[in-house]
Amino acid sequence: xxxxxxxxxxxxxxxxxxxxxxxxxxxxxxxxxxxxxxxxxxxxxxxxxxxxxxxxxxxxxxxxxxxxxxxxxxxxxxxxxxxxxxxxxxxxxxxxxxxxxxxxxxxxxxxxxxxxxxxxxxxxxxxxxxxxxxxxxxxxxxxxxxxxxxxxxxxxxxxxxxxxxxxxxxxxxxxxxxxxxxxxxxxxxxxxxxxxxxxxxxxxxxxxxxxxxxxxxxxxxxxxxxxxxxxxxxxxxxxxxxxxxxxxxxxxxxxxxxxxxxxxxxxxxxxxxxxxx
Numbered sequence: 378x379x380x381x382x383x384x385x386x387x388x389x390x391x392x393x394x395x396x397x398x399x400x401x402x403x404x405x406x407x408x409x410x411x412x413x414x415x416x417x418x419x420x421x422x423x424x425x426x427x428x429x430x431x432x433x434x435x436x437x438x439x440x441x442x443x444x445x446x447x448x449x450x451x452x453x454x455x456x457x458x459x460x461x462x463x464x465x466x467x468x469x470x471x472x473x474x475x476x477x478x479x480x481x482x483x484x485x486x487x488x489x490x491x492x493x494x495x496x497x498x499x500x501x502x503x504x505x506x507x508x509x510x511x512x513x514x515x516x517x518x519x520x521x522x523x524x525x526x527x528x529x530x531x532x533x534x535x536x537x538x539x540x541x542x543x544x545x546x547x548x549x550x551x552x553x554x555x556x557x558x559x560x561x562x563x564x565x566x567x568x569x570x571x572x573x574x575x576x577x578x579x580x581x582x583x584x585x586x587x588x589x590x591x592x593x594x595x596x597x598x599x600x601x602x603x604x605x606x607x608x609x610x611x612x613x614x615x616x617x618x619x620x621x622x623x624x625x626x627x628x629x630x631x632x633x634x635x636x637x638x639x640x641x642x643x644x645x646x647x648x649x650x651x652x653x654x
Contacts, residue, residue, distance in 0.1 A: 419473055419496065461516070465499045468515035472496055478518055478525060483593045485524040486517060526593045532565065535588050535600050539607060540581035542617035547574055547582050550616050554586045557606045563599050565589045581619030 472478055473496065482493050484503065491505035501518065503511045526533060541550045551572050558570035570588045577583070586607075590599050611618055 420470075423470075423498075461514075462499060465515045468519045469496060469498055469501075472501070472515060472518055477523065477528070479528075482528065483526040485526070486513060486521060489513060531592055532568075532589055533593055533596060535590060535596055535603075537586040537588075537600065537603055537607070538575075539584045539586065540578065540619040541584060541611075542581060542619040545582075545616045547584075549614065550582070550584060550611070553610050553614060553616065554584060554607065557603060557610055558586055558588050561588070561599060561602060561606075563590055563595050563602075565591060578619075580621055 478484055478493055478496070478501065480493050480496060483491070484493060486503075489503055489505060489511050491503040491511065493501060494504050494510070495502040496515075500512045500514050503513055505511055539550075539554065541547065551574065554572045555570060558564055558572070559566075564570055565588075568589045570586065572584060572586045575583050575585045586603070588599065588603070590596060608618070610616075
């Protein structure tokens with residue numbers, strides 16, 4: 378009896394390893410990318426689980442005619458009591474087939490931004506910049522507004538706004554900003570950097586420097602380098618970075634002469650004042 382149980386457990390373990398075996402022996406040989414391999418192995422795991430469940434019920438002597446009413450009642454229960462779980466499951470399948478989100482993508486949904494690490498039956502795991510694992514229900518990826526930074530193209534734009542004093546030459550400031558952008562090794566030459574004078578503020582001339590980088594994880598590095606270099610170049614070329622300021626005009630109080638009163642009013646006030654005598 379123990380041998381039979383041990384043999385069954387070994388066969389169950391082999392069946393459970395089929396998705397991994399499929400990925401190693403088949404998918405990697407066809408040069409399939411990692412998100413596609415993950416989707417195929419996950420769907421294969423679902424198919425094996427469903428097939429194994431049906432086979433086990435058949436071995437127990439249960440046929441569709443025996444539990445079709447039970448399945449119908451279970452479906453009604455899904456529709457009322459477990460609709461959120463069922464919606465997340467269907468959304469997970471849609472994500473694996475349509476692939477709006479893949480493992481390894483950088484996404485923003487709601488107030489969560491990070492890298493997708495796992496897509497499960499009910500929810501998807503996102504690792505944010507603080508290395509926290511945020512569990513997001515799959516339904517949110519289908520019904521809510523989603524930003525995928527790396528779906529078809531990982532190139533992104535960085536906009537750096539610089540406020541230049543009105544005492545500084547705007548053409549020189551624009552030229553220095555362009556030189557700073559084009560000299561950075563991580564800034565792409567295509568699309569090329571551009572710099573515009575976007576408007577005149579209360580205290581400054583406003584410039585927008587637009588550059589493009591190849592990878593999302595390069596954004597904070599390039600933005601920091603550009604801002605540090607802009608501060609150095611402006612200081613070397615006597616370009617003043619503007620800051621909010623306010624002029625105050627202090628005026629001395631104005632002496633207002635009292636209008637002359639009629640003679641009758643003066644006599645009455647003198648008569649009422651005993652000190653006038």
